[in-house]
Amino acid sequence: MKPAIVVRNLTKTYRVPEKTNGMLHVLTRKNKTITALNKVSFTVNEGEILGYIGPNGSGKSTTIKALTGILTPTSGEVSVLGFVPWKERYEYTKNIGVVFGQKTLLWWDIPPYECFRLYKEIYEMDEKTYEKRINYLIQLFDIKTFMHTPTRKLSLGQRMRCEVVAALIPTPKILFLDEPTIGLDVVAKQRMREAILEVNEKEHP
Incomplete structure (x- = not known):
């Protein structure tokens, strides 16, 4: 069957402020990197139903947001119905x-x-x-x-x-x-x- 969804090494990271004790955070602001998705790869063929499971915080919703074009990943490749979701969102969402x-x-x-x-x-x-x-x-x-x-x-x-x-x-x-x-x-x-x-x-x- 023809692939409907192809995901290769999908990665999404965020830079967030790192909390420090006392007033030090006011004077020196440090950031840390949070990895929401780490090189996720899978393929779904036309007509298939895929259950995407995992504990809270494992990146399920982040993956769906990338696949629907709501979120742009840090790296990796996604093709859904031949579209790159976050680049061709208007036509894709139809x-x-x-x-x-x-x-x-x-x-x-x-x-x-x-x-x-x-x-x-x-x-x-x-x-x-x-x-x-x-x-x-x-x-x-x-x-x-x-x-x-x-x-x-x-x-x-x-x-x-x-x-x-x-x-x-x-x-x-x-x-x-x-x-x-x-x-x-x-x-x-x-x-x-x-x-x-x-x-x-x-x-x-």
């Missing part, structure tokens, strides 16, 4: 969907369904294509009973299902998920996984 567990794609005071309509306009989808897509996703993720409720009133599990639906509206070629099941119970996690697997099997046979 081909991907992204869900961050700690950030929202929805507007708090607007029901998810109205948010979806806004994304239809952002992605310049025609009405027929949008209706077919959104009806499929509404049924698959079982959100019909609460999609007209203001986002701020939804439970975490309900909101995360709507977040994934929002990311899938434009039929992205790749979907990046950063902790999409955080805070969900076992049943909600399983439902989310099954829905995502079905989308992948249907759109990447």
